[in-house]
Amino acid sequence: MAKTDIKSMNEAEISSLLAEMGQPKFRAGQLFKWLQSGVGSFDEMTNIPKNLREKLNESCYIADVKIERKLVSQIDGTVKYLYKLYDGEYIESVLMKYEHGYTVCISTQVGCRMGCSFCASGLCGLKRNLTASEMLSQIMVAAKDNNIRVSNVVMMGMGEPLDNFSNSIRFLELVSNEKGLGIGLRHISLSTSGVVSGIERLKEYNLPITLSISLHAPNDEIRSSMMKVNKRWNIDALLEACKEYQKVTTRRISFEYALIEGVNDSERCADELAKRLKGIMCHVNLIPANPVKENTFKKPDKTRILKFRQLLEDRGVNATVRRTLGADIEASCGQLRNRAKEGDINANIQ
Numbered sequence: 001m002a003k004t005d006i007k008s009m010n011e012a013e014i015s016s017l018l019a020e021m022g023q024p025k026f027r028a029g030q031l032f033k034w035l036q037s038g039v040g041s042f043d044e045m046t047n048i049p050k051n052l053r054e055k056l057n058e059s060c061y062i063a064d065v066k067i068e069r070k071l072v073s074q075i076d077g078t079v080k081y082l083y084k085l086y087d088g089e090y091i092e093s094v095l096m097k098y099e100h101g102y103t104v105c106i107s108t109q110v111g112c113r114m115g116c117s118f119c120a121s122g123l124c125g126l127k128r129n130l131t132a133s134e135m136l137s138q139i140m141v142a143a144k145d146n147n148i149r150v151s152n153v154v155m156m157g158m159g160e161p162l163d164n165f166s167n168s169i170r171f172l173e174l175v176s177n178e179k180g181l182g183i184g185l186r187h188i189s190l191s192t193s194g195v196v197s198g199i200e201r202l203k204e205y206n207l208p209i210t211l212s213i214s215l216h217a218p219n220d221e222i223r224s225s226m227m228k229v230n231k232r233w234n235i236d237a238l239l240e241a242c243k244e245y246q247k248v249t250t251r252r253i254s255f256e257y258a259l260i261e262g263v264n265d266s267e268r269c270a271d272e273l274a275k276r277l278k279g280i281m282c283h284v285n286l287i288p289a290n291p292v293k294e295n296t297f298k299k300p301d302k303t304r305i306l307k308f309r310q311l312l313e314d315r316g317v318n319a320t321v322r323r324t325l326g327a328d329i330e331a332s333c334g335q336l337r338n339r340a341k342e343g344d345i346n347a348n349i350q
């Protein structure tokens with residue numbers, strides 16, 4: 001029989017599991033706290049009786065991720081992790097230092113089935129979903145490895161979080177729990193390529209997270225050429241879902257826009273984008289597209305990027321250019337995993 005993923009359980013579920021084992025209620029809180037503190041084995045749970053620890057060990061496992069490779073940027077200290085999972089799969093996380101603290105960018109799936117043309121994560125399709133416990137572990141391991149407290153999380157690594165909906169929701173519940181990592185939902189961003197059905201479901205939870213939409217184009221022609229998801233839900237459908245989402249949550253929405261030279265960086269594009277975003281309380285994050293070995297996209301030069309930003313600002317759209325971190329360590333998610341599969345990682349390994 002497959003063992004239970006106990007680290008993905010909330011306290012209520014642990015409580016019923018223990019009740020089935022004839023254990024007193026108060027043990028659920030103790031066990032939950034241990035699991036959410038990142039312990040690697042039941043044996044470390046010193047206030048849990050030995051016979052219960054043994055029983056739990058027979059029926060449950062404590063999920064973990066193992067550091068397989070670690071790349072430290074010589075420019076800004078950004079750390080990129082290649083983690084190995086229990087089944088030999090690889091995922092990536094990035095730890096970034098900002099003025100307000102440490103942010104971890106986590107993966108939500110092994111691979112991705114959305115197949116965006118500019119992205120390294122989607123090249124080989126979806127392998128499997130990550131469990132909530134594997135999402136948590138990425139943060140716990142990075143925090144422990146650097147002896148720091150992580151204050152912000154972005155679900156912007158490999159994978160489409162809304163294509164792994166229930167595990168992503170469970171992750172949000174656990175990561176913000178005061179008995180665990182206690183990272184407030186206001187300090188968490190969830191990025192989606194535009195899975196409208198997922199945005200509609202997420203709206204029902206009315207969470208104070210930041211919803212980040214990978215828009216990348218001002219019209220359907222360009223967007224469909226870059227992102228398959230746009231053929232299922234076009235820009236009108238996506239922006240309509242954003243408006244409905246905002247009505248419920250009253251949260252500002254963040255739009256990601258990766259600037260690719262000659263594709264979506266013209267003045268006309270900026271103009272069209274500004275018109276489209278009218279009526280949505282939002283912020284546009286301009287990202288100079290990160291060249292990926294597997295495609296030929298180029299980022300525009302700096303003047304062009306700043307001009308694009310100015311054009312948006314002039315049209316009343318709040319926009320910033322995202323600071324590029326870890327430029328020397330291929331910090332865009334998906335790139336390192338692909339190298340690992342090719343047996344070709346040798347840069348800056350520590």
Ligand code: SAH
Nearest residue numbers: 119156159160191192193214256258289290
């Ligand atoms: N699947 C989700 C979250 C993970 S991707 C999504 O697509 O939103 C995180 C962000 O990185 C997205 O905005 C994505 O569009 C962007 N991205 C992917 N590859 C990139 C590249 N080569 N250059 C710049 N941004 C990229």
Ligand code: SF4
Nearest residue numbers: 112114116119122193
């Ligand atoms: Fe998947 Fe996001 Fe990459 Fe698209 S950009 S392939 S949705 S991870």
